[in-house]
Amino acid sequence: MSDLSSAELQKQIEDLQRETKLLRAEREELIDDKRITDILLSKSDAIASETDLDKLLTLINDEARELLEADRCTVFVLDDEKGELWSRVATGIGRSEIRIPKDMGIAGHVATTGESINIPDAYDDPRFNRDVDKATGYRTRALLCMPMRNRQQDTIGVVQVLNKKEWGGRFDDKDEKLLEILSTMAANQLEIAQLVDELQKMFDSVVETLAATIDARDPITAGHSKRVTLYCLQVAEQLNFDQKQKDLLRYSALLHDYGKIGVREAVLTKDGRLEDDEYKHIQTHVVLSKEILRKMYFRKDLRAIPEIAGAHHEKVDGSGYPKQSAGDTIPLMGRIMGIADVFDALTYKRHYRDPMPIERVLKILESEQNKHFDPLVVRSFFSVPVSNIASIIVHDAVGRLPKEDEETFTRYALGDFYSAVTRGKDQQSEGERRLVERFIDLYNSRS
Structure with missing residues (x-):
């Protein structure tokens, strides 16, 4: 060890520090993953026990908003007979039924195509409908919207979260994964609740x-x-x-x-x-x-x-x-x-x-x-x-x-x-x- 120059010693110290930092990050990620898994399991139990449709929609709304640290969330259900998306849940703007054409806006695009959408500023997307913001004075920025699919992989609804409260106000890859898991759990129970x-x-x-x-x-x-x-x-x-x-x-x-x-x-x-x-x-x-x-x-x-x-x-x-x-x-x-x-x-x-x-x-x-x-x-x-x-x-x-x-x-x-x-x-x-x-x-x- 004494034959090493100070530069070489410094390099070894830096390498060890880097490895320590990586190990610490991996450990924290494992801890974080376990925390998220525990949260998802608890949410899964709550969702799976609810068969009342209105209560289930409220529960999905609340759980998605909390899990993704979003300011607002709306859960839309697809009504194929009327060609509409409807919701009785809209946190922050009261509890009243909303009905829109199933191909209208971001939620409509997700419902008709089955694609997920994650955009940092909704106003930059021409598909976004600003009417609700104009009526309420709200300003939608970040928006993450995902389909809910039944066991036949047909879209039966949409979960949409708005404006992440932390991390620069944007939804990242981890948020997408979390909402995907939650949407899958929600869709299974939504189908039961509809029956x-x-x-x-x-x-x-x-x-x-x-x-x-x-x-x-x-x-x-x-x-x-x-x-x-x-x-x-x-x-x-x-x-x-x-x-x-x-x-x-x-x-x-x-x-x-x-x-x-x-x-x-x-x-x-x-x-x-x-x-x-x-x-x-x-x-x-x-x-x-x-x-x-x-x-x-x-x-x-x-x-x-x-x-x-x-x-x-x-x-x-x-x-x-x-x-x-x-x-x-x-x-x-x-x-x-x-x-x-x-x-x-x-x-x-x-x-x-x-x-x-x-x-x-x-x-x-x-x-x-x-x-x-x-x-x-x-x-x-x-x-x-x-x-x-x-x-x-x-x-x-x-x-x-x-x-x-x-x-x-x-x-x-x-x-x-x-x-x-x-x-x-x-x-x-x-x-x-x-x-x-x-x-x-x-x-x-x-x-």
Whole structure:
């Protein structure tokens, strides 16, 4: 070693330093690769466990944005029948459905050609559509867009990430590889979620058709099942039901009168009040609903539908039918359905009477607490915004609420309206007077 010159020693030191640096870089790359592998595995588990289409699209969006350290991400799904790309996910610009022609812009090019695109500045590419940037004030620079392919290698969607937050704001080769892996995982699960979504739509259409079939037997009560369902969901919102609870309530409400298929038409559509024997006959629809629904196959989280649908004529004081159940022995959703059913019956024309004045209907609901109705459900119903109740009541007659009325009604709950009505005009504020006058005018305009 002593025979070496200082220059040769310096060269050996530099060589060793270079080798050490390379070894350190390789070690760091291995550590980084392991970290990325761990991240991808965790994301793969999350994606593979989600079968709800909307939730899956949100998850893919969030995972891609986080993994690639992008400012924004949009996941587009290809709708071949309509020739469009659509998305309900657009981080940073709200959650609303976007639909574009499937050959429009960068995403459209990727969808139609199957090519991946990575450009440092989108404005330098003539295929980029600047309209969204103009509308939102956003400035798209770096853009990485990749197709999602199913097992047959057909493009079924596109993942697009914008503006990398670090490393000069550009997406590199490693980003492309990461997005390719993520897109492959996402595409496999997207295909499953689309199949689940199709089955759900088919189930929904069958339930809604069954409900409409019953309503169609009597033109006077047409739309009853749908309106009862909408009122039930308003109460569910006040009670903070989760989505599974809302789904159970919705299907139960849609099918609650299905037993009327066994009620004689002469009784169902009779003008004037029913005789005692006719009233007893029409009461049998509740038991029949329950019996028919028990024969239907429902998935595990919907198997309570027959019990709930069969409880909508029970009363909390035990004087209802068919089981004379009382209090908490009546399913909560049955109690909710009970008030929705009565409210709709009183606010719409029947063979034996015209709609009741809205203030009288609300007085009945209030006075029947602890007798017919659960006070908790009454309070929740009275907490619903007037705009939501009014929209359901008048939809068939006037369609969408006038914008000015909607703005007024949104500021008040149904209980506020009832309180203002009972106080009288002299004790109402200017806003309350307008609320009362407009709601009653719209309510009465249906006839």
